[in-house]
Amino acid sequence: MARRLGLSRSRCVALIDGGSVTLDGKQAKKSDPVGPGDLVEVEVPPPEPLSVEAQDIPLDVVFEDEFLLVVNKAAGMVVHPAPGHPDGTLVNALLHHVTDLSGIGGKLRPGIVHRLDRDTSGLMVVAKGDETHVALSNAIRKREVRRIYRAVAWGHLPESPTTVEAPVGRDPRDRKKMAVVEGGRRALTRIRVRERWAAADYLDASLKTGRTHQIRVHLAHLGHPVVGDNVYGARWVKGMGGENRGWAQELDRRAARQMLHSSALSFWHPATKKEMSFSAVEPEDMAKVVEWAKAEWKN
DSSP, X not given: OHHHHTOOHHHHHHHHHTTOEEETTEEOOTTOOOOTTOOEEEOOOOOOOOOSOOOOOOOOEEEEOSSEEEEEEOXXXXXXXXXXXXXXXXXXXXXXXXXXXXXXXXXXXXXXXXXXXXXXXXXXXEESSHHHHHHHXXXXXXXXXXXXXXXXXXXXXXXXXXXXXXXEEEETTEEEEEEEOTTOBOOEEEEEEEEEOSSEEEEEEEESSOOTTHHHHHHHHHXXXXXXXXXXXXXXXXXXXXXXXXXXXXXXXXXXXXXXXXXXXXXXXXXXXXXEEEEOOOOHHHHHHHHHHHHHHHO
């Protein structure tokens, strides 16, 4: 169901438990085996009335038509309401801006096709209708959506370009984090070094799959966590010695959040079938860090 309909697994579980799925005419259970020739029917109920409040929050809309919109999310903005973040989210802003978001994401995630972490800035596509939502979700699954991120990572990658293919799942030692784990979901990231600085690399990272925290986890797995990432790269700079120690400490001080930005997004429009390509420069906070790093390293 998740693969065919472009729904999250948790959403599929809710539909099955809610009696919206039948297998050969009988109400289905999650444990039911499915074989060739079996008929699975899914009735996706209309969106529930939203309990999320529309809020007049500034929203940087890069593109919009009757089917979808592309937004440039600010760093520090949570994508959808969650415990600890009941409002002030991108969804709250979208509900003020748009009246016909897709309901597939559920009442807390209307229109959300893919997410960015709170402290990651940059481009996201949002679906206005369910058909558009399914088409975009399927395109992401088939790797037909091109997503490139700018990142600053500690140390120097030994090869460029490099491909990281390592499964990502919940960290068994800390369920709030993700990690490269045996049995995790397949994850593929391609990384290219744009510039090498004193004790860090300026990178392009291209997502071929879309796992939670994928770029951050893969870079940390390589031993080169994202600068400013207090989850996967906390205290990394403290162990650095040598002539670049002062430079690294100053870079760490200047990076008030993780230096990760969704800079390029390309996909085929589900309705018009035209290729859509968008780009967004780093926001001011990240641009200042990059500018300082370049200038100080050249000196």
